[in-house]
Structures are given as C-alpha cells and as structure tokens.
C-alpha cells in the first residue's frame with residue numbers, strides 16, 4: 001500500500017472524488033476551452049464575465065450529491081486555461097467578484113467543505129491564455145498571441161506564485177492542488193515548495209513544475225491494462241461523465257454508467273484514486289442527467305466499494321482475463337470487468353473452495369464448486385473454481401463484483417504468468 005506518512009495520507013483513504021469544471025464557459029455551454037478551440041478574440045471572451053450570475057449555486061447541494069455517491073473529496077476549477085478566476089484574486093480583474101454574482105465561489109465551496117469535513121482541492125491551470133505576460137511555447141492548448149502581449153516568463157511566474165499563495169492562504173485547509181498544462185517544460189521545485197509550506201495536507205499532481213505526489217492518467221482505458229501491474233506510484237485517474245467536454249455542454253453525449261463503472265473499477269483496482277468530473281450549468285446546477293448518472297454509479301459504488309479498501313491487485317492468481325481480482329487477507333474480490341459471456345466465471349488455475357461467495361451488488365449468495373471442466377482436459381490440474389448461476393442478465397447495466405471468503409490467507413497462492421492474452425470460456 002502507498003503511504004506518505006504525513007497528513008497527505010487522506011488521499012489513500014478517500015479513493016473517489018468529484019471533479020468540477022465550472023466557469024464562464026458554462027454560459028455558451030460548448031466546451032471549457034471554447035476560447036482556444038473556437039479561436040475567440042480575448043475581448044469577446046472577457047465579455048462573458050458580465051453575464052455570469054449563477055444564482056442557483058448552492059455548494060451543499062453539490063456536496064450532498066458527491067457524498068451520496070460515495071465520493072470523499074472535491075476538486076474545483078479555481079482557474080482554467082481561460083484565466084478566469086473563480087476566486088477573488090488581488091492580481092487579476094478577470095474574476096468572479098467582478099461579475100454580477102460578485103461572491104467568491106471558491107470561498108463558498110471551501111467553507112461548505114470545511115463545515116462538513118469534506119476534502120477540498122483546487123484545479124489551477126499553469127497556462128493562462130488571456131494573460132499578456134504568458135510566455136507562449138507553441139504547444140497544445142495555447143491560443144494565438146494578440147497585439148499588446150508582453151511575453152515574460154519571470155513576470156508571469158510572479159503572477160502565478162501570487163495566485164498560488166492566495167489559494168493556499170485565503171481558503172483554510174487545502175487538500176489537493178491540481179495543476180494542469182505546464183507547457184514551459186521547466187522544472188522548478190520552488191513552486192510546489194510554496195504550496196507544501198503553506199498546506200501540509202495538500203497532495204499535488206504531476207502537471208505543474210515538478211512531478212508532484214501523484215500521476216494523472218486521463219480518459220485512459222487501455223483494455224489490456226488490467227493484465228499487467230498496479231500503478232507503481234500514487235495515481236489518480238480522471239474522467240468526465242460527458243464524452244465531449246469537461247465543462248457544461250448543452251446536448252452533451254454522456255457516457256453510460258456501466259462504461260464509467262468499468263473505467264472506475266480498472267483504475268481503483270490498480271490502486272489509483274478516481275476523480276469523476278461534472279460540469280454545472282450557468283445557473284450553478286449540476287444538470288439532472290449528470291446527477292442521475294452519479295446516483296446510479298454511487299448506488300453501485302456504495303455496495304461494492306469494499307473491494308478497493310486496502311486491497312491489493314491480484315490478477316496474477318487467475319488466467320481468466322475477463323475479470324480483475326483484488327484481495328486482502330483471506331478475501332478475494334472478483335470484478336467482472338468484461339461483459340459476461342455466460343452466467344458463470346471460471347477462475348483457473350485457482351482450485352480451492354471458498355467458505356462463502358457473495359454478490360456484493362445485491363448481497364445474494366453465489367453458487368461455487370470445483371468443476372471438472374472439459375476445457376481443462378489437457379491441463380495437469382483438471383478442476384477449477386467455478387462461480388455459477390450468476391444473475392448477469394438482471395445486472396446487465398452494472399459491473400458485478402463477487403466476494404469470496406476463504407479459510408486461509410491468499411497471499412502465498414501461486415501466481416500464473418500474465419500474458420495479456422484472452423482465455424476462452426468455451427470448449428474448443
């Protein structure tokens with residue numbers, strides 16, 4: 001298990017968090033990078049701020065939804081690549097307190113989190129497309145220069161440091177600093193040192209001026225990935241429930257809950273945290289379809305979540321590549337990461353009977369035996385643990401997780417070579 005051995009260890013207990021992409025881009029509802037992706041002029045983009053007035057914003061409603069869904073932390077956009085500050089920065093005029101809304105949204109959310117002991121983090125873009133001193137590098141996500149720009153790395157860094165100091169000083173305890181898009185390629189440890197000095201429980205990601213505390217695979221679903229090892233360093237995978245955008249998008253094509261469950265399962269099993277993003281609308285509401293998807297995922301997560309509490313990644317115990325295995329002590333969890341092809345699961349070469357088998361999704365018992373399987377007729381061991389009569393058709397929209405309790409610890413069981421090749425469940 002990973003540990004920092006300091007207050008940052010909250011991160012390994014929390015596991016599942018809510019990411020929130022919210023800013024003035026919610027007004028047009030196209031994409032959080034509309035300024036860059038549509039090639040908008042800065043002045044036209046800036047004018048959106050005069051229309052931002054999310055009267056329905058109530059941080060407790062967001063946190064209720066997050067908590068009910070099993071999430072234990074929230075990471076809110078303090079500033080995206082458009083440079084708009086959702087906090088009252090003293091070094092920028094392009095900010096929430098200069099909109100008709102006037103109130104400091106980061107502050108309101110931070111207060112609500114602190115009141116209910118919910119871990120609070122901020123996303124902060126290292127790239128600020130609307131700042132005249134931003135030193136363009138010609139890399140992705142940078143919009144065009146405009147007349148009057150004065151690229152200057154040192155001045156820009158003074159500005160960044162001032163805002164980092166504000167976020168780390170003015171909002172109480174900060175648990176996560178989520179950098180994005182440092183295009184400079186420069187390593188400068190003094191930037192994260194500033195955060196660490198001010199906020200000892202703050203975990204920092206790897207997209208700033210050094211590698212930080214944890215890696216951030218994004219929208220990453222390598223289907224072969226589960227065949228190999230768990231992550232070697234602390235990791236947090238992120239994904240949005242919208243397939244096109246992270247910010248609010250009118251007419252978004254949402255991922256299905258089942259697809260998101262597979263992504264989560266794979267990442268959580270490999271010991272990563274999972275940060276699932278929502279995009280509130282311009283009124284400050286998490287749209288009903290987004291809330292519904294989170295609730296479906298939450299009901300599932302709350303029932304099967306023990307399969308990722310202090311568990312190790314144990315896929316090497318079986319040759320069956322349609323499942324992921326996690327384990328602790330004498331308990332093995334079987335995750336049906338692929339759509340089940342039959343109503344049974346064969347876990348060869350495991351050849352030991354559990355004392356009990358339970359489908360965590362519903363709490364019902366699962367049938368099991370050591371079956372003499374035709375498919376194993378050439379193998380030295382001709383029987384294998386089979387879980388059978390699984391109600392897979394009833395669970396067609398969710399990912400089944402089965403808990404197997406053995407009468408001995410499983411840690412010394414033989415490990416099979418993991419090839420990444422599919423094994424067939426049918427007789428050949």
Ligand code: GLC
Nearest residue numbers: 021032033080180218238246
């Ligand atoms: C992608 C998006 C960016 C978003 C980020 C979150 O890089 O382009 O807008 O903030 O994902 O990880």
